[in-house]
Amino acid sequence: MNIEMIEAARQRLMGHARITPLLSSPFLDEIAGRKVFVKAEVLQHTGSFKFRGAWSALSALDKDTLKKGVIAYSSGNHAQGVAFAARKHKTSAVIVMPRDAPKTKIENTRALGGEVILYDRANNESREIIGQKIAKERGLTLIKPYDEPQVIAGQGTVGLEVIEQAQDLNVDAKNLLVCCGGGGLTSGIALAAAAYSSKLSVRTVEPMGYDDVARSLAANKICSNDNSVDSICDAIVTPQPGDLTFPIMNKYCGPGLVVTDEECLRAMALAFSRLKLIIEPGGAVALAAALFHAGDIEGNDVIVVASGGNVDAATFHSALSRFG
Amino acid sequence: MNIEMIEAARQRLMGHARITPLLSSPFLDEIAGRKVFVKAEVLQHTGSFKFRGAWSALSALDKDTLKKGVIAYSSGNHAQGVAFAARKHKTSAVIVMPRDAPKTKIENTRALGGEVILYDRANNESREIIGQKIAKERGLTLIKPYDEPQVIAGQGTVGLEVIEQAQDLNVDAKNLLVCCGGGGLTSGIALAAAAYSSKLSVRTVEPMGYDDVARSLAANKICSNDNSVDSICDAIVTPQPGDLTFPIMNKYCGPGLVVTDEECLRAMALAFSRLKLIIEPGGAVALAAALFHAGDIEGNDVIVVASGGNVDAATFHSALSRFG
Numbered sequence: 001m002n003i004e005m006i007e008a009a010r011q012r013l014m015g016h017a018r019i020t021p022l023l024s025s026p027f028l029d030e031i032a033g034r035k036v037f038v039k040a041e042v043l044q045h046t047g048s049f050k051f052r053g054a055w056s057a058l059s060a061l062d063k064d065t066l067k068k069g070v071i072a073y074s075s076g077n078h079a080q081g082v083a084f085a086a087r088k089h090k091t092s093a094v095i096v097m098p099r100d101a102p103k104t105k106i107e108n109t110r111a112l113g114g115e116v117i118l119y120d121r122a123n124n125e126s127r128e129i130i131g132q133k134i135a136k137e138r139g140l141t142l143i144k145p146y147d148e149p150q151v152i153a154g155q156g157t158v159g160l161e162v163i164e165q166a167q168d169l170n171v172d173a174k175n176l177l178v179c180c181g182g183g184g185l186t187s188g189i190a191l192a193a194a195a196y197s198s199k200l201s202v203r204t205v206e207p208m209g210y211d212d213v214a215r216s217l218a219a220n221k222i223c224s225n226d227n228s229v230d231s232i233c234d235a236i237v238t239p240q241p242g243d244l245t246f247p248i249m250n251k252y253c254g255p256g257l258v259v260t261d262e263e264c265l266r267a268m269a270l271a272f273s274r275l276k277l278i279i280e281p282g283g284a285v286a287l288a289a290a291l292f293h294a295g296d297i298e299g300n301d302v303i304v305v306a307s308g309g310n311v312d313a314a315t316f317h318s319a320l321s322r323f324g
Numbered sequence: 325m326n327i328e329m330i331e332a333a334r335q336r337l338m339g340h341a342r343i344t345p346l347l348s349s350p351f352l353d354e355i356a357g358r359k360v361f362v363k364a365e366v367l368q369h370t371g372s373f374k375f376r377g378a379w380s381a382l383s384a385l386d387k388d389t390l391k392k393g394v395i396a397y398s399s400g401n402h403a404q405g406v407a408f409a410a411r412k413h414k415t416s417a418v419i420v421m422p423r424d425a426p427k428t429k430i431e432n433t434r435a436l437g438g439e440v441i442l443y444d445r446a447n448n449e450s451r452e453i454i455g456q457k458i459a460k461e462r463g464l465t466l467i468k469p470y471d472e473p474q475v476i477a478g479q480g481t482v483g484l485e486v487i488e489q490a491q492d493l494n495v496d497a498k499n500l501l502v503c504c505g506g507g508g509l510t511s512g513i514a515l516a517a518a519a520y521s522s523k524l525s526v527r528t529v530e531p532m533g534y535d536d537v538a539r540s541l542a543a544n545k546i547c548s549n550d551n552s553v554d555s556i557c558d559a560i561v562t563p564q565p566g567d568l569t570f571p572i573m574n575k576y577c578g579p580g581l582v583v584t585d586e587e588c589l590r591a592m593a594l595a596f597s598r599l600k601l602i603i604e605p606g607g608a609v610a611l612a613a614a615l616f617h618a619g620d621i622e623g624n625d626v627i628v629v630a631s632g633g634n635v636d637a638a639t640f641h642s643a644l645s646r647f648g
Contacts, residue, residue, distance in 0.1 A: 019344055023367060027435065042600040043347060043364075084350075104597065111351065146590040206388070241346075271638070273428070276366040276633035293376030309600035313648030317641055 001149055001248060003195040006156035006188060009056040013157055016059075016088070017052050022165040022303075025274040033294045034286055035301040037171055038287060039162045042277055042309030043261050045111065048235070049158055049185055049307050050081030051147075056154025057143045058085045058145075062183060066091050072139040073097070073127035076105030077235050077308050078145040079152045081223030084115030085227035094140060100235060104312050147242035155185040158305060159192025163200070166303055176300030177257065177286035179307040180213050181236030183245030189305070190252035201254040201298070205285040207261060209235040213249065213255025230322050232261045232315065235282030235308050257296055263288040268316065269323035271306065280311035325572060327519040330480035330512060337481055338381075340412070342368055346489040346627075349598040354617065360614045361495050366601055366633030370436070372481055373509055374398075374405030374469075374558070378399070380478025381467045382409045390415050393470030395464040397421070397451035398601065400429025401410040401559050401632050402469040405477055407438030410571050418464060418546055420455050426558060428636045430432050445477035446645070448492040471566035472507030474568040482629060483516025490627055497524060498623030501610035501633040503582065504528035504537050507569030514576035524620070525578040531557040531585060536564045537573065538580025545555040546570050556585045556639065559606030559632050587612040592600045592640065602640065607632035 020043045024275040028036045041049040058066060065293040069092035073083040079095040084091035097106055097123040110116050118127070119125045135142045141156045144151065159176075166173060176193060178186045183204070204213045209229030224240040231237050241249065264281045267288035270278045281285065286304035290297065326393045350358045354377035367371040381452045382390060384545040403419040410417035420436040421430055422445045434440050441458070459466045464505065468475065481496065483500075500517060502510045507528070516527040528537045533553035541549045548564040555561050584606045588605045591612035603611065610628035614621065 016347065018347075021342065021367060023342075027432075040367075043345060045599055111376040234347075269637075272602055272637070276371055276602040278596055278602065292490060312594075313596070313644040317644060 001152055001191060001244070003191055005149060005153040005190055006148060006160060009150065009153035010157045010160055012059040013052060013055055016297055017157070019161055022046055022169065023163060023275050026289065027274045028270060031291050032138065032302065034299070037166065037169065037173070037303045038275060039158060039303065039305045041062035041307050042278055042279055042283060042307060046080040046084045047308060047310045048077040048081065048283065049155055050077040051084060052080035052157055053151035053184060054078065054085035054143065054183070057148060057150040058089050060150045061141060065297055069093065069140045070143050071096070071131055071135045071196045072143045072145065073131040074145050075234055076253055077310060078175040079109040079114060080112055080310070082143050083109050083112040087113040094134060096127050102155060102185055102310070102312055103305065107312055117148050135155045135321065146182035147244045149244065152184050152188045152245065156188025156192045158185065159189035162303060163192060163197045171301045171303060171304045172299065173301040175254065175297050175302050176200050176202045177205050177289050177302065177304040178202060179236055179283055179285045179305060180206050181240045183213060183236040183249050185305070185307060187245040187248035188251065194252050201251060203254045204256040205247065205289045206236065206256060206258055207231045207264065207285055210237045211258045214258055216241050216246060217250060217253060217256050220250065233264060233282035233285060239240065255291040259285050263292045265319040266323045267291055268319040272320060272324060277306060278311060278316065279306045279310040280308050281315065284306035303306060325476055325515060325568065327515055329473060329477040330484060330516055333474065333477035334484055336378055336383040336480045337376060339483070341377055342482055343485055346369055346486060346493065349428065351598045352594060355615050356626065357618045358568065358623070361481060361490065361493065361625060361627045362599060362611060363627065363629045363630055364601055365631050366603055366607060370408045371406040371632060371634045372405065372607065373402040373479055374401040375408060376481055377478035378402065378409035378467065378510060379472040380407035380411050381472060384474045385465060393417065393464045394467050394536055395420070395455055396458045396469065397455040398469050399425045401634060402408055403429065403433040403438060404436055404634070406467050407433050411437040418458060420451050426634070426636055429549065429634055434532035445509045449572065466473040470506030471543055471568045472570065475506050476512045476553050476569065476607040480512025480516045480557060480583050481511065483513035486627060487516060487521045490606035495625045495627060496623065497580065497625040497627045499621050499626050500524050500525060500526045501529050501613050501626065501628040503560055503607055503609045503629060504530050505562040507537060507565045507573050511569040511630060514572055517531070518576050526575065527578045528580040529613045530580060531555045531609055532562045535580065535582045538582055540570060541574060541577060541580050557588060557606035557609060560602060560609070581613040581617055583609050583612040583617065587616045590647045591644040593613055594648060596644060601630060602633040602635065603630045604619065604632050604635035605639065619624060
């Protein structure tokens with residue numbers, strides 16, 4: 001992985017992915033005690049940054065490989081990103097999804113043209129093994145959700161954009177907070193920041209009980225979650241950091257931050273009233289850290305990524321009814 | 325009023341107002357039967373396009389006049405726009421608001437530094453007379469919500485942006501639908517479209533019972549509402565088109581469209597799930613027309629303005645619970 005791959009991905013994404021805005025609100029600044037700048041990836045195609053990595057990976061395939069179709073496993077956002085990127089590339093996508101994924105994510109993936117195959121998380125079925133088996137049987141190319149160089153390169157374009165936008169707005173930030181699951185987005189952004197912004201430290205934010213990356217960074221080696229707790233942050237409850245993503249994060253990132261589910265819901269309600277944005281729980285962890293963990297953050301300003309907005313009405317309502 | 329005033333306003337707004345994105349979703353396209361492009365002015369500072377007109381008007385004042393402070397009357401969005409623009413210009417703003425305006429709009433106007441004076445709509449108090457009286461007593465400059473050239477010029481910058489963005493995205497639209505109250509936004513955009521886009525017809529969209537502009541356009545003269553019905557679209561329930569705005573709309577606009585409150589709520593729920601945007605009822609009328617009145621619209625694609633997002637949690641919940 002290197003910065004040239006991210007620059008090349010940006011070229012391939014041009015005119016296909018959206019350049020999402022960097023937003024702010026004086027009301028959020030007051031809560032955080034510093035200026036907060038929010039990279040609104042919820043406005044990306046399919047409602048999350050995952051479209052970037054999917055487009056990057058598909059557009060890097062040769063014509064014949066692309067024609068045979070792709071396969072992905074995902075709890076929902078990578079699923080939609082790959083399905084939509086495949087449709088736009090006029091090829092097919094098989095998506096392996098857990099049966100208990102949010103209903104809207106499954107429906108949307110189908111509606112975007114993906115052939116959805118459901119598996120049972122409770123039965124300890126492995127999505128990796130299911131994915132690899134179908135890929136082999138049907139001659140499909142597996143697009144992994146994060147441990148895949150061209151996916152990381154695509155997500156890294158968020159970093160290129162946000163660094164340029166922050167310069168335009170004279171943002172004086174030392175920390176760039178990123179919602180972190182397997183680390184594809186974080187490692188891509190960290191590579192971009194290392195190349196173009198010497199003073200910006202990228203920091204992971206995870207939900208309590210799924211702080212594998214924070215612990216791995218502290219221990220200097222890959223640690224896993226025991227998956228014994230529930231979290232509303234379905235988009236980022238991965239078992240452990242990726243083999244490709246962890247070394248990058250370990251080299252470039254500052255200490256990880258951890259937030260509670262309740263802090264996510266509060267951040268979602270504030271994004272509703274102050275930014276006019278829908279953020280899903282897993283996409284709101286970085287904003288939650290900026291707002292409610294100010295003491296653990298450095299710098300006059302702070303930048304956060306709002307990574308996805310694919311939340312169902314009931315969950316969103318629970319945020320508004322408790323904190324709206 | 326002329327296009328040069330809008331171009332000059334754009335210069336004054338540069339670096340202060342946001343260039344808001346033009347968004348779309350294949351799911352909305354399917355409902356509308358054509359591609360729908362949404363100008364997301366809900367992402368503007370203070371949550372609506374009104375910040376543009378406010379900034380334009382304040383930045384056009386001479387230094388001494390600006391220093392004495394400004395006054396505005398508004399049900400909420402112009403109020404917040406003027407209060408925030410005044411604070412950024414380091415001057416004071418008095419805002420005359422109806423006592424029954426949405427609570428969040430009153431609170432936000434105060435929090436943005438506005439001195440709020442409430443009046444009673446039910447007692448037939450006239451906000452115009454109250455505003456003019458205080459302006460005279462305290463030496464303040466009145467910033468009218470729409471019948472004011474520099475305000476129209478500021479709102480017209482939405483038109484300049486959207487025309488350029490539509491060209492970048494190869495949008496093939498004949499109609500540009502605008503949420504219409506007094507007509508400041510519509511007339512500004514209509515002037516921009518007349519100058520730069522020969523094939524784009526600007527069309528007003530209003531809530532049922534407040535279709536004064538549609539009737540005025542049809543009658544070729546200013547007609548009023550009888551204000552006998554309720555509407556959830558508080559931002560755009562004006563009594564009649566403005567003396568300045570109507571001649572512009574009458575010259576350039578196509579026939580007006582009218583939508584129901586229920587169609588607004590459905591559009592708000594779809595903006596939640598498909599665009600990840602919060603739109604308030606009055607800001608959703610144009611999207612509602614694109615989605616549910618497709619037969620009254622011309623062109624392969626259609627552009628709509630989502631003009632504001634300042635809605636309270638309870639109203640938003642009613643949209644999601646019924647149509648989410």
